Amino acid sequence: MPEGPETARVSLDRLFELAEVLGSMMQRGVAERGLTTARAGVLWALFHDGPMTQRALAGQLGVTPRNVTGLLDALQADGLVARTAHPTDRRATLVALTGRGRQVTEALRGGRDELAAVLFDGMPPGQLAAFTAGLETVIEQLRAADPGEG
Secondary structure (H helix, E strand, O other): OOOOHHHHHHHHHHHHHHHHHHHHHHHHHHHOOOOOHHHHHHHHHHHHHOOEEHHHHHHHHOOOHHHHHHHHHHHHHOOOEEEEEOOOOOOOEEEEEOHHHHHHHHHHHHHHHHHHHHHHOOOOHHHHHHHHHHHHHHHHHHHHHOOOOO
C-alpha cells in the first residue's frame, strides 16, 4: 500500500465519502427533472449512442430486457422516448429520444458541466491531470478486482 496502510484507508474513506456526496447530488438533480437515476441512465445512453434496440439498451445498462421495458414505459408516458418498429428486424423495437427527451438530457449534461466548473475551478491543470490519472488507476484496479464488473 502506498505510504502504509493508514494512508490507503484514509484514501478509501475519502472515496466512499465522495461517492456518497456525488450520488446524493445526482439523485437530487435527476429528481428535480422528474426522473429516477435508472431512467436518467436510459436517457444518457440514448443521448450518447443514439437510437438502439431495447435488447441493446438492456445490455449496455447491465439490466434485464424486462427491466428496460418498465423504464421505457415510464419514459414514453412522459414523452421522453419513442419506440418504433426496427427498420430491418420485425422482432425488434427501436428506442430513441424525443425532442423533449433530448432537452431533458441536455439539461442534465449542462448541470454536470456546471458542477465540473465549480469543482475544478482554480485547480492547476497539472493537479487536475494527476487527480484524473489517479482516479483512472483506481477505477481500473476496482474493475480488475471485481469479477462481476464488466
